[in-house]
Amino acid sequence: MRISVVGAGYVGLATAVSLAETGNEVCVVEKEMDKLEKLKNGISPFFEPGLEQALNELIRERKISFHQDLKEKIHNSEIIFIAVGTPSLPSGEADLSGLIKVCTQIGKLMRDYKVIVIKSTVPVGTCDLAKRIIRENQEDLYDFDVVSNPEFLREGTALKDAREPSRIILGCGSKKARNIMQKLYEFVDAPVIITDLRSSEMIKYASNAFLATKISFINEIANICDKVGADIIEVARGMGKDKRIGSDFLRAGIGYGGSCFPKDTKALIQIAGHVAHDFKLLKAVVEVNNLQWKKVVEKLEFLLGDIKKKTITIWGLSFKPGTDDTREAPSILIIKEINRLGGVVQVYDPVIKGPVGGAFEGVTFCTDPYAAAEGSDAVILVTEWQEFLNIDWQRLKKGMAQPVLIDGRNVYDPHTIVANGFYYSCIGRPSVENRGFVKESMVDVYNIAEKRWNIS
Ligand SMILES: NC(=O)c1ccc[n+]([C@@H]2O[C@H](COP(=O)([O-])OP(=O)(O)OC[C@H]3O[C@@H](n4cnc5c(N)ncnc54)[C@H](O)[C@@H]3O)[C@@H](O)[C@H]2O)c1
Numbered sequence: 001m002r003i004s005v006v007g008a009g010y011v012g013l014a015t016a017v018s019l020a021e022t023g024n025e026v027c028v029v030e031k032e033m034d035k036l037e038k039l040k041n042g043i044s045p046f047f048e049p050g051l052e053q054a055l056n057e058l059i060r061e062r063k064i065s066f067h068q069d070l071k072e073k074i075h076n077s078e079i080i081f082i083a084v085g086t087p088s089l090p091s092g093e094a095d096l097s098g099l100i101k102v103c104t105q106i107g108k109l110m111r112d113y114k115v116i117v118i119k120s121t122v123p124v125g126t127c128d129l130a131k132r133i134i135r136e137n138q139e140d141l142y143d144f145d146v147v148s149n150p151e152f153l154r155e156g157t158a159l160k161d162a163r164e165p166s167r168i169i170l171g172c173g174s175k176k177a178r179n180i181m182q183k184l185y186e187f188v189d190a191p192v193i194i195t196d197l198r199s200s201e202m203i204k205y206a207s208n209a210f211l212a213t214k215i216s217f218i219n220e221i222a223n224i225c226d227k228v229g230a231d232i233i234e235v236a237r238g239m240g241k242d243k244r245i246g247s248d249f250l251r252a253g254i255g256y257g258g259s260c261f262p263k264d265t266k267a268l269i270q271i272a273g274h275v276a277h278d279f280k281l282l283k284a285v286v287e288v289n290n291l292q293w294k295k296v297v298e299k300l301e302f303l304l305g306d307i308k309k310k311t312i313t314i315w316g317l318s319f320k321p322g323t324d325d326t327r328e329a330p331s332i333l334i335i336k337e338i339n340r341l342g343g344v345v346q347v348y349d350p351v352i353k354g355p356v357g358g359a360f361e362g363v364t365f366c367t368d369p370y371a372a373a374e375g376s377d378a379v380i381l382v383t384e385w386q387e388f389l390n391i392d393w394q395r396l397k398k399g400m401a402q403p404v405l406i407d408g409r410n411v412y413d414p415h416t417i418v419a420n421g422f423y424y425s426c427i428g429r430p431s432v433e434n435r436g437f438v439k440e441s442m443v444d445v446y447n448i449a450e451k452r453w454n455i456s
């Protein structure tokens with residue numbers, strides 16, 4: 001089939017590659033000139049493992065092409081995927097202005113039947129809005145269908161997820177569109193769920209909100225573990241063995257970031273608000289996440305006292321390993337807070353080598369994890385890149401002013417770190433931390449029992 005994909009972000013490019021690899025003729029439309037130029041030369045505009053190689057092969061085989069304006073290719077396309085961004089407005093609502101522009105243009109240019117597939121994450125009812133906009137902008141009444149086909153890929157594994165999705169959700173209003181979409185996704189070895197437009201749109205938000213809830217839940221359990229002396233790693237291990245709970249997304253740490261969970265949880269709260277439903281549970285999930293990054297700064301202050309003029313090392317800046325995306329990354333908030341408290345920050349990230357937008361101004365970027373820790377009073381692991389998992393602890397310790405390590409992702413074996421002479425603290429594992437004060441800060445069960453049950 002001949003396909004246009006509008007928007008060359010993670011979703012647009014992963015969709016385009018997976019469809020071009022399965023025998024379709026795909027053209028990608030991207031409005032930003034610098035991104036477009038890179039793509040035409042086989043260069044990925046962002047760090048995504050495997051993407052560049054896949055793009056180059058497809059360009060060589062002439063299975064994919066890149067264009068700045070949809071009008072160059074629309075008449076040659078049977079299906080148009082819309083994969084433009086839907087970022088948060090200050091209110092928390094999704095900004096649909098990009099999507100509306102594309103729908104207006106499609107309406108104006110359309111001269112025959114098209115299937116318009118909305119891949120972007122959009123509030124419930126947006127596909128109906130898209131239909132109206134397209135219809136209102138048509139010169140003559142051409143037949144078309146709008147399909148909701150939300151995307152569930154993760155950054156860092158975008159291509160694998162697009163090639164081997166867990167499921168395909170198709171919100172389809174017509175049989176004709178359903179047949180076309182089912183044929184298009186014949187290559188997929190996963191359940192294809194056909195539903196109505198609004199349920200499809202809700203499936204995307206509900207899925208992300210549920211995963212974010214799991215993370216905030218386990219983080220709250222970790223915060224309690226910190227005070228009662230239980231170990232969150234053991235707790236999550238024990239919980240995850242129950243198939244009804246599952247072990248995924250039970251990694252406690254400094255909270256979720258990225259371009260999706262923070263944005264989509266806020267948008268779903270707004271969607272509920274528009275129909276007079278106060279989504280209390282999701283509001284709590286967001287509130288817990290907004291506080292979680294602070295845990296590492298609290299631990300830092302506890303171990304170092306006043307951090308004014310102290311040098312603090314941050315390992316990892318991206319919101320998770322395997323990506324250079326820093327949208328809503330906890331590193332931004334942690335660094336800002338350390339700076340506010342008078343600390344000096346040195347950073348190392350395997351792929352981010354300088355300020356991004358307005359973030360990370362004034363911090364010192366270093367060439368490797370050891371250089372970043374040179375003369376430092378503490379290291380905070382923020383993003384669990386593979387490179388940080390194979391550290392020579394003695395080499396690290398030699399370079400530091402004080403051997404203090406705060407593990408914001410619970411990735412290290414505490415016994416190894418402590419045996420190497422470090423003061424070590426992580427999230428929700430007080431029994432394995434080496435910081436002396438733990439026993440006093442932990443709840444004294446005997447004291448509580450004494451008062452409650454009148455033990456003499
Ligand atoms: N990033 C993810 O992991 C992910 C996963 C699933 C769903 N989503 C959703 O998919 C959508 C896209 O996300 P993303 O991260 O790929 O976005 P992105 O912001 O990285 O990329 C969007 C691209 O669309 C381009 N664009 C905007 N308007 C355009 C127009 N009129 N013509 C041509 N190009 C245009 C932008 O220049 C940009 O390059 C969002 O709704 C997001 O919530 C994202």
Ligand SMILES: O=c1ccn([C@@H]2O[C@H](COP(=O)(O)OP(=O)(O)O[C@H]3O[C@H](CO)[C@@H](O)[C@H](O)[C@H]3O)[C@@H](O)[C@H]2O)c(=O)[nH]1
Binds near residue numbers: 152256259260320
């Ligand atoms: O147990 C866990 C799992 C994840 N995270 C954090 O959660 C965030 C999101 O991680 P992940 O889901 O791997 O990354 P994304 O690429 O943002 O993908 C999410 O958001 C996408 C956009 O909607 C969806 O398509 C995906 O299905 C969904 O997983 C990151 O900050 C992680 O560090 C945790 O703190 N603990």
